[in-house]
Structures are given as C-alpha cells and as structure tokens.
Amino acid sequence: MSNDEILLELRDIKKTYRMGEVSFPVLHGISLSVKKGEFVSILGPSGSGKSTLMNIIGFLDKPDSGEYNLLGRAVSSLSEREMAKLRNETIGFIFQNFQLLPRLSSIDNVLLPLFYGKVPKKERLPRAKNELARVGLSEKTENLPKQLSGGQQQRVAIARALVTHPSLLLCDEPTGALDRNTGTQIMEIFKELNRDGMTIVMITHDRRIAAYASRTVHIIDGNLYSAEEYDAMMEKDIASVEGGNAHD
Amino acid sequence: MIDFFSMVKMSFTNLKNNAMRTFLTMLGVIIGIASVIALLTIGQGVTNSVIDKISGLGGNNLTVSINNRNVKKGFSESELQRFADIDGVSGVSPSLTASKMIVLMPELTTAKYDGIYTTSSRIMGVSEYYFLSSNNQKGVAYGRGISSYDIAYSTNVCVLGYERWQKLYGNYLPIGETIKIENVEFTVIGIMNKTIGLDTSSNNAILVPYSSAINSLKTGLPTSIDVYFESAEVSDSVIVAVDALCAELLNSSDGKDYSLVNQKEVTDVVLTVTDLVLGMLAGIAVISLIVGGIGIMNMMLVTVTERTAEIGLRKALGARPSVILSQFLTESVILSSIGGILGIGLGMLISYLASLLIGYTFTYSVSTILLAAVFSVFVGIVFGILPARRAAALNPIDALRAQ
Structure with missing residues (x-):
C-alpha cells in the first residue's frame, strides 16, 4: 500500500509564455515530489500558474527547462506517441467543466480511454460498466451528459479517469462548477479513492477543498511553497503591512 | 489497437x-x-x-474486291483457301451476288400462303463464316445457317433474309419449304435476323452456299470475299498479309486492280x-x-x-x-x-x-x-x-x- 516510493518528481521546472515581443514568466523553477498514495492539493489564486503546472504534470504542456520524472521515466525524452501511451495508462484527468463529449452516452464516454489504450475489445464494456457502478451511475449508462446533473457528469468523468486503472489522478478545480453540497460529495469520492491507495494531485483555489488533501502546497506567482513556508511568509507579510500602518 | x-x-x-x-x-x-x-x-x-x-458489318472483317475483271475473273476455291490459311484469319466467306428469278412451289408443300409466286431476288453466295461473324446481326432468327457441310457438298439449301421472308411468306415460317431458283430447287433451312445499319445487304436476299451458287446457279467465281479476323488485335497484320496475297494473285503492284475495305477504319x-x-x-x-x-x-x-x-x-x-x-x-x-x-x-x-x-x-x-x-x-x-x-x-x- 502507501509507502515512500516516489511517483512523480519535478525539478526546477520553468515555463514562460511568449506572445510576440512580450513574455510572461509563469513558473519560476518549481520543484515538487509526490509519493505513491499521497493526496496533494496545489492551492493558489487564479493567475498563479497552477493550471500550467497541472498541464505540465499531465504532459499536456512542455516546460522550457527542468526535469520531470514520472514512475522513474524522464518525460521530456518521450516522443509524442509514447507520451500519449503513458498518459493513457498512468494519468486520469478530472476537469472543472467535466469535459465529457456531449454526443456520447455516459458509457461511451467512459469507454473512450479504453478505446485509445490497448485494452482487448471484450474487456472494455465490463470494465466501463463496473466503473460507472462504482460511482453509483449504473442506471445512467445510456444517458447523454446533458441529461445528467453536474454532480453526475463529474462522476462520469471520474469513472472515465479511473477506468484505465491509472497511477495518478490529476484534478483541476474538480468542484469549481458544482454547488457546495455536490462538491462535498465529489470530494468524498476522492477521499475514499485515496484511502484505497490512489495518488491524487488536485489543483484548486478553494481552501476548504484543499483541506481534503493529506498535504497542501501553495503556488503564488509561479513559485511553490510548502504549508510551513507559506504560513511563515504570510505572517511576515501581515506583520510588514501592520508595521507600515503603524508608521502612518 | x-x-x-x-x-x-x-x-x-x-x-x-x-x-x-x-x-x-x-x-x-x-x-x-x-x-x-x-x-x-x-x-x-x-x-x-x-x-x-x-457499321452493320462490325470491325471484324475485311472485304477484298477485284476491281478490274480483265485482270482476274474471280477467286478460285484454292485461292480462297490461301486467304483462309493466313495467320490470324478465322475464315473467309466469298460474297457472290446475283439477281435471279425465283419460283415458290406451294404444290410441294402443304402450306397455304398469299403472295408472289414468281419474282426476282438477289441471291448471295456465302460461306459458313458469314454466320459465325461476331456481329450478332448476322445470326439466324429461325432454323439454322449454312454449314461447312453445305459448302463442301454444294447442297441446295437457302437462308432467307428477314425482309425477303416477310415479303414471300408473311408470318408463315417456311422452313423445309422449297424455292426454285433458276429452276433449281433449294430447301429453306433458316431465316436471318433483321439487320440494321449500313450493311443491310442480307435483308432482301436469299443466301445460299457459295459452292452451290457456283455449281448450280452458274454465277461464276466470286470477285469479292470477306476475310474474318480471329480478333481485332491481329487485324493490322492480316490486312498486310491479305494485301500481299492480292498483289500476288492479281499480279498487280499498284493496288488499283483490287480494293480492301475494312469497317474498322471507319469506326x-x-x-x-x-x-x-x-x-x-x-x-x-x-x-x-x-x-x-x-x-x-x-x-x-x-x-x-x-x-x-x-x-x-x-x-x-x-x-x-x-x-x-x-x-x-x-x-x-x-x-x-x-x-x-x-x-x-x-x-x-x-x-x-x-x-x-x-x-x-x-x-x-x-x-x-x-x-x-x-x-x-x-x-x-x-x-x-x-x-x-x-x-x-x-x-x-x-x-x-x-x-
């Protein structure tokens, strides 16, 4: 079960977006390692670079420099084809807006990753059904996304992420489009998955949601801070603001 | 995958x-x-x-005609054989044409018919290849065509052109009936298909074995023959060989004494x-x-x-x-x-x-x-x-x- 084995490791990751003459540095040398079985939340305000970081972890985006190892493999050395394979087999994505294909039924949405992976045809349907049952949607397999509530759609997305038995669940604001109550239900699912050994990295701006994680790191202006560093920095900032006020 | x-x-x-x-x-x-x-x-x-x-004829034959009868009266049996022996030739059919008096003899049959008892008709002497031509217009509609046996033994049989049949017999099918051509009795063995197109020569004619035409009807040797190709591919080489043979037989080098007409050229x-x-x-x-x-x-x-x-x-x-x-x-x-x-x-x-x-x-x-x-x-x-x-x-x- 949960042990000290490292699942993913980022070392000094830098990323700058360029738009013509202007360049926007987004990540200033980020280092992070996640162990197997951990539930890490990356907490930061909008514009902090947290989405870019998530895309790099899911190698949907390439860093300008730095090293990224996933399961002991250097991601930057992989071809696009190998990346697609690794993504299919090891990472399950959960998005804020669910990202279900609107014209496919729940079951077809869940079948998609199996279709792209090398899963034998006769195994696909039982696996997809099983996964939908796990998130409590056995009755909704033939429904289109628009016939489902937001919470149900996110649960289809979770089933889709889990159907390939990934090593890592990568969540981007998973409750951002849900009401508070439904969001809580979704977070309970993640908590249970983590209890069963799933490694989860979640990106959010919501402290309450981040609290479900076993470890929280903060991202501010493209720099990563541990909870302790963040608290210390906050105290210092607040003190300096108060000190400044005192001078007035 | x-x-x-x-x-x-x-x-x-x-x-x-x-x-x-x-x-x-x-x-x-x-x-x-x-x-x-x-x-x-x-x-x-x-x-x-x-x-x-x-092309009523189709492109699968070549018509050889003697233009100058002073040079040559017609092609003999052995000369016909030489045309037939050319590589790529499936057969030859002389086309003898003559106009003859014909008499229908109802007394020899039990048939009742209205129509002409005595008239004149075009007679064509042909070989069995005339009927084997790939052009299906040359097929027989009823009965049979002239066979190699008929040629060899100069049997007195005839095949009626479609329109000739209609004129003589109406819709009565006269197979087995006898027609007198120049006082020689010929038995009707078949009726031709109706031909359309440019070559409608058989429509109004009575077709007989060319050997019978020569022997019984004294038409003389054929001055025109149709040479049939085995296939369209060999036509060019056959034409060259036929031309050479004609030049030899007619002892003519300028080609004016005879003519070769190939429907294929037209088509x-x-x-x-x-x-x-x-x-x-x-x-x-x-x-x-x-x-x-x-x-x-x-x-x-x-x-x-x-x-x-x-x-x-x-x-x-x-x-x-x-x-x-x-x-x-x-x-x-x-x-x-x-x-x-x-x-x-x-x-x-x-x-x-x-x-x-x-x-x-x-x-x-x-x-x-x-x-x-x-x-x-x-x-x-x-x-x-x-x-x-x-x-x-x-x-x-x-x-x-x-x-």
Missing part, C-alpha cells in the same frame, strides 16, 4: 450530428460523381448506337472523335468533382476548428496523433464515399432517363462505376488529409483551452 469498426461508428456519429452540413458538403461529391457517371454512360451509349448505325475514326468529346466532357465532370472535394476540405477544416476542445480532450485521454488523424480521415472518406455511392445512383438515373429521351439503348460499364467509386474514396483522402493532419498536430493544451 484502434478497431476499424469503432472508428467508423464514431465518424458516423459525428457526421450525423451536423446532418444538414454533412448533406450539403456531400452534395458537391454527389453532383461531381453523378456528372462523371452520367456523361460517361450517356457518351458510351450514344457512341455505341452511332457505331451500330455506321476507328468515329471512335477517335467520340473518345475526344467524351474525354473533354469527363474532364469537365472531374473539375466539378474537385470542387466537391474542396467542399469537403472546407467542411473538415471548420469541423476541426469547432472540435478543437474535443481533440484536446481525446489527447488527454491518450489518443495518439495517428489515431486523431485516422479519425478525421475516416470521416472525410465516409463523407466522400457515401457521396460517391449516391452520385453513382443519380448518374445512372440521369443516363437512364436520357436514354429514354434520346432513344439509344441504356448501357453501363462496371469499370466506369468502379472507377467512380475509387475516385470518390480518393477525393476523400486527398481533401481530408490536410484537415486531419491539422487536427492531429493540435497541441492538447491549446486545444483544451479553446473551450
């Missing part, structure tokens, strides 16, 4: 979701393929009927002209097909742009670029193939209606249809590859962000 069936199913779903746009895009291919099929089929039908009209000229016209028409039709293809490319490019987010998601779920490429390519090929099938149907319908309107026999060639089908798939690939490559090359993150 990605299975073909799932890919096709997915493509159909995508195409169905925009049924109107899919249909309009497909219309370009439908019109393109339909015009290719219609023009080629109508062109072929019209050409066939023109060729039929021009070749017509075919060259019609092929040229057909080629031009097909070229125009192909242009409309290209326009249809550009329509597909345009629609697929729009589709790729619209589905950018979807492509990104698929990549996030582990779709390899090659899979994305094949998916979009499958869509455009399905689009163009269905368009092609509908176009073939529409084209056939148009040419069928045209055949009713213009009045030629409706024909179609399987090769034209296959060509059109292959071409429509080809259009789908050629015009689908650019949009499909664009989709495959999309950066997943840009694609996801597009939503």
Whole structure:
C-alpha cells in the first residue's frame, strides 16, 4: 500500500509564455515530489500558474527547462506517441467543466480511454460498466451528459479517469462548477479513492477543498511553497503591512 | 489497437450530428460523381448506337474486291483457301451476288400462303463464316445457317433474309419449304435476323452456299470475299498479309486492280472523335468533382476548428496523433464515399432517363462505376488529409483551452 516510493518528481521546472515581443514568466523553477498514495492539493489564486503546472504534470504542456520524472521515466525524452501511451495508462484527468463529449452516452464516454489504450475489445464494456457502478451511475449508462446533473457528469468523468486503472489522478478545480453540497460529495469520492491507495494531485483555489488533501502546497506567482513556508511568509507579510500602518 | 469498426461508428456519429452540413458538403461529391457517371454512360451509349448505325458489318472483317475483271475473273476455291490459311484469319466467306428469278412451289408443300409466286431476288453466295461473324446481326432468327457441310457438298439449301421472308411468306415460317431458283430447287433451312445499319445487304436476299451458287446457279467465281479476323488485335497484320496475297494473285503492284475495305477504319475514326468529346466532357465532370472535394476540405477544416476542445480532450485521454488523424480521415472518406455511392445512383438515373429521351439503348460499364467509386474514396483522402493532419498536430493544451 502507501509507502515512500516516489511517483512523480519535478525539478526546477520553468515555463514562460511568449506572445510576440512580450513574455510572461509563469513558473519560476518549481520543484515538487509526490509519493505513491499521497493526496496533494496545489492551492493558489487564479493567475498563479497552477493550471500550467497541472498541464505540465499531465504532459499536456512542455516546460522550457527542468526535469520531470514520472514512475522513474524522464518525460521530456518521450516522443509524442509514447507520451500519449503513458498518459493513457498512468494519468486520469478530472476537469472543472467535466469535459465529457456531449454526443456520447455516459458509457461511451467512459469507454473512450479504453478505446485509445490497448485494452482487448471484450474487456472494455465490463470494465466501463463496473466503473460507472462504482460511482453509483449504473442506471445512467445510456444517458447523454446533458441529461445528467453536474454532480453526475463529474462522476462520469471520474469513472472515465479511473477506468484505465491509472497511477495518478490529476484534478483541476474538480468542484469549481458544482454547488457546495455536490462538491462535498465529489470530494468524498476522492477521499475514499485515496484511502484505497490512489495518488491524487488536485489543483484548486478553494481552501476548504484543499483541506481534503493529506498535504497542501501553495503556488503564488509561479513559485511553490510548502504549508510551513507559506504560513511563515504570510505572517511576515501581515506583520510588514501592520508595521507600515503603524508608521502612518 | 484502434478497431476499424469503432472508428467508423464514431465518424458516423459525428457526421450525423451536423446532418444538414454533412448533406450539403456531400452534395458537391454527389453532383461531381453523378456528372462523371452520367456523361460517361450517356457518351458510351450514344457512341455505341452511332457505331451500330455506321457499321452493320462490325470491325471484324475485311472485304477484298477485284476491281478490274480483265485482270482476274474471280477467286478460285484454292485461292480462297490461301486467304483462309493466313495467320490470324478465322475464315473467309466469298460474297457472290446475283439477281435471279425465283419460283415458290406451294404444290410441294402443304402450306397455304398469299403472295408472289414468281419474282426476282438477289441471291448471295456465302460461306459458313458469314454466320459465325461476331456481329450478332448476322445470326439466324429461325432454323439454322449454312454449314461447312453445305459448302463442301454444294447442297441446295437457302437462308432467307428477314425482309425477303416477310415479303414471300408473311408470318408463315417456311422452313423445309422449297424455292426454285433458276429452276433449281433449294430447301429453306433458316431465316436471318433483321439487320440494321449500313450493311443491310442480307435483308432482301436469299443466301445460299457459295459452292452451290457456283455449281448450280452458274454465277461464276466470286470477285469479292470477306476475310474474318480471329480478333481485332491481329487485324493490322492480316490486312498486310491479305494485301500481299492480292498483289500476288492479281499480279498487280499498284493496288488499283483490287480494293480492301475494312469497317474498322471507319469506326476507328468515329471512335477517335467520340473518345475526344467524351474525354473533354469527363474532364469537365472531374473539375466539378474537385470542387466537391474542396467542399469537403472546407467542411473538415471548420469541423476541426469547432472540435478543437474535443481533440484536446481525446489527447488527454491518450489518443495518439495517428489515431486523431485516422479519425478525421475516416470521416472525410465516409463523407466522400457515401457521396460517391449516391452520385453513382443519380448518374445512372440521369443516363437512364436520357436514354429514354434520346432513344439509344441504356448501357453501363462496371469499370466506369468502379472507377467512380475509387475516385470518390480518393477525393476523400486527398481533401481530408490536410484537415486531419491539422487536427492531429493540435497541441492538447491549446486545444483544451479553446473551450
């Protein structure tokens, strides 16, 4: 079960977006390692670079420099084809807006990753059904996304992420489009998955949601801070603001 | 691996979701393929009927005629054999023609008929090859034709031309009846098909074995013979050999004493002209097909742009670029193939209606249809590859962000 084995490791990751003459540095040398079985939340305000970081972890985006190892493999050395394979087999994505294909039924949405992976045809349907049952949607397999509530759609997305038995669940604001109550239900699912050994990295701006994680790191202006560093920095900032006020 | 069936199913779903746009895009291919099929089929039908009209003989024989009877009275049996022995010649049939008095003898039969008892008719002396000619107009409608046995034994049998039969007997089938030609009794053994076109010589004639014509009717040796080719391919070499043999037999080097007429030459000229016209028409039709293809490319490019987010998601779920490429390519090929099938149907319908309107026999060639089908798939690939490559090359993150 949960042990000290490292699942993913980022070392000094830098990323700058360029738009013509202007360049926007987004990540200033980020280092992070996640162990197997951990539930890490990356907490930061909008514009902090947290989405870019998530895309790099899911190698949907390439860093300008730095090293990224996933399961002991250097991601930057992989071809696009190998990346697609690794993504299919090891990472399950959960998005804020669910990202279900609107014209496919729940079951077809869940079948998609199996279709792209090398899963034998006769195994696909039982696996997809099983996964939908796990998130409590056995009755909704033939429904289109628009016939489902937001919470149900996110649960289809979770089933889709889990159907390939990934090593890592990568969540981007998973409750951002849900009401508070439904969001809580979704977070309970993640908590249970983590209890069963799933490694989860979640990106959010919501402290309450981040609290479900076993470890929280903060991202501010493209720099990563541990909870302790963040608290210390906050105290210092607040003190300096108060000190400044005192001078007035 | 990605299975073909799932890919096709997915493509159909995508195409169905925009049924109107899919249909309009497909219309370009439908019109393109339909015009290719219609023009080629109508062109072929019209050409066939023109060729039929021009050539009652067909292109499979060569007529050799002695122009100067002072040089040679006619071809003897042994000389006929020399023509028959030329490589690539399937047989020869002399064409002896004479006008003779004929008498019908109802007293020899039990038949009752109205009509002429004594008249004159054209008599043609021919060989069995006259009936074996690949031109089916030369076949017999009833009874049998003249056989090699009839030639060898100069039997007194005759085959009536279609119109001659009608004039003499009306609708009564006189097989087994006797006709007196120049006081020699001939037994009717068959009736010819009605011939149309330029060579209608047998229609009004009575055909007898040429040996009987020479022996019984004293027509003299044949001055004209038809030389039949084994196939169209050998015609050129046969013509050279026949020309050489004629020069030898007539001891004539300038070629004025005899003439060689090949129907193939006539039909070749017509075919060259019609092929040229057909080629031009097909070229125009192909242009409309290209326009249809550009329509597909345009629609697929729009589709790729619209589905950018979807492509990104698929990549996030582990779709390899090659899979994305094949998916979009499958869509455009399905689009163009269905368009092609509908176009073939529409084209056939148009040419069928045209055949009713213009009045030629409706024909179609399987090769034209296959060509059109292959071409429509080809259009789908050629015009689908650019949009499909664009989709495959999309950066997943840009694609996801597009939503």
